[in-house]
Amino acid sequence: MVGNDGREKSIINVHLASGNENATLRAKQLDYLADVVRAESKGPPACEVVVQGDFNDSTKNVGAALEDAGLRRVVGG
Secondary structure, three states: OEOOOOOEEEEEEEEOOOOHHHHHHHHHHHHHHHHHHHHHHHOOOOOEEEEEEEOOOOHHHHHHHHHOOOOOOOOOO
C-alpha cells in the first residue's frame, strides 16, 4: 500500500503454527518471515514493513527473529 506520505508500505499478517509440538516449525516460519521482511525493506522499491498477527510464540522468540531483520515491537507482548 502507499501511505499518505507517498511511501510504499508492506503490511504482513501472520498466523504461525501453534502448540509446543510445532516449536521447530514455528522457528522456521519466523526465519522465513525475517527473510521476507529484509527483502521488502530492501526493495526495490524499499518499503516500510509492518508485521501483525498471531505469532503463537513468546515475545522473546519473536523479537529475537524479527529485530535482527530491522523490526521493533511497538504494541502487544
